[in-house]
Amino acid sequence: MKKAVAIILHFRVNEEEVNEVIKKQVEETLSKLNTDLVVWDSKELKRRVSMSWSTIQSTFFYEEDFPKVKIGGKWYYPAKETEEFLSRWFKHQMGA
Structure with a gap:
């Protein structure tokens, strides 16, 4: 007859460290997207x-x-410059 063995595991999670790791991953992902x-x-x-x-x-x-810039019949916007413009424009709209 086999004996049943019970194993109890306890984990402690440092929530601040987990949040920091998640934040870093999100920032890296957003940076890559941009x-x-x-x-x-x-x-x-x-x-x-x-x-x-x-x-x-x-x-x-x-x-x-x-x-x-309009090329043919289509408008294009340089990503970096447009993002910088929009950041300034939105701050201006907020009265900053």
């Missing part, structure tokens, strides 16, 4: 700012320092 694209098209711009095309046009699209 560097994947050199330029955005209008669809990507709309997705990134969560605005409709008409709202984009009526708010910041025609501002002189908004980086854009």
